[in-house]
Amino acid sequence: MAFELVSRGRESAAALEALLQGASAPTAPPYFGLQLNELAAQILRCCDRALDALQGDGGGRQGRKRRLPPCTAAQRKPEFRPRVLASGAEMPTRVEERRMVEDGFMWRKYGQKDIQNRKYPREYFRCTYKYDKGCMATRQVQQSEDDPSLYNVAYFGDHTCGKGSAITIVGYDGEVQKLLVNNFGSSSASSVSRFPWPSSSFGDNVKSEASQPLQALCLPEEGGEHREKVCIKVESVTAPPVGLSSSANVSCASPELEALPRYFNWDCFGESPFDIINEFINIDLQ
DNA sequence: CCAATTTGACCCCC
DNA sequence: GGGGGTCAAATTGG
Secondary structure (H helix, E strand, O other), rough: OHHHHHHHHHHHHHHHHHHHHHHHHHHOEEEEEEEEHHHHHHHHHHHHHHHHHHHHHOOHHHHHOOOOOOOOOOOOOOOOOOOOOOOOOOOOOOOEEEEEOOOOOOEEEEEEOOOOOOOOOOOEEEEEHHHHHOOEEEEEEEOOOOOOOEEOOOOOOOOOOOOOOOOOEOOOOEEEEEOOOOOOOOOOOOOEEEEEEOOOHHHOOOHHHHHHHHHHHOOOOOOOOOOOOOEEEEOOOOOOOOOOOOOOOOOOOOOOOOOOOOOOOOOOOOOOOOOOOOOOEEEEOO
């Protein structure tokens, strides 16, 4: 209950921050020395910490850890099971490198594997509602070798359990960029998965149409505590018209994404957690 | 008792 | 045949 309440508060803060970013945040009156958007970001961080604390409270589902002696083959019932291939060659819809912060979904671990040439095992999670609602979303989590405090998270499949959403962004020339993102940044499993900005915010300001959602997606925690890299699969990319400027830089080796470089803070996903390089770009948050 | 985790076995693909 | 993804029995803890 407390978890849901804090989650709701977090979503409200996210909405506030998105609205402030879309509005004239720099001219908004300061509040105790903070700009309003900074204040919203601060509220978000507090909510995230509270949610983390609640999850690690022992009442959460993550607290169950044990180490068992392995079962012998004789103890197991040899049984032929028809397999349903869930992943195959499927590419993840989202890849993140993040500290262990809840992503807004209910996951159930179903496997763990040692991966060749990898220091840490890969953990496999499926949506808790796989059987209830036929939700086939899965995710894979692997501890980063570069920074063990970070975890690479790859998402496969869309949530059909009603807990996720995809957003569509109209590009500079009207071409649709569809970002496959599920309930990004929310920490509430029971929340309605909608982004905090209304579709009408993609108004006449062409420049903000593309940049605003990306900024709003990325809510880096200042001070470095909450550092994450967000990788989003972009189905269609369109270059902004000549003359439009952006304060961000981009470098990306992917040919399909060459058009973007000058306008966003893209970075190539060179050190992909799961060897996925070309179809994903990395938004380096700072 | 039920739900979640652990972990070896199983299965598919390359 | 090996690697990686999934299954499900065993186990644990609320």
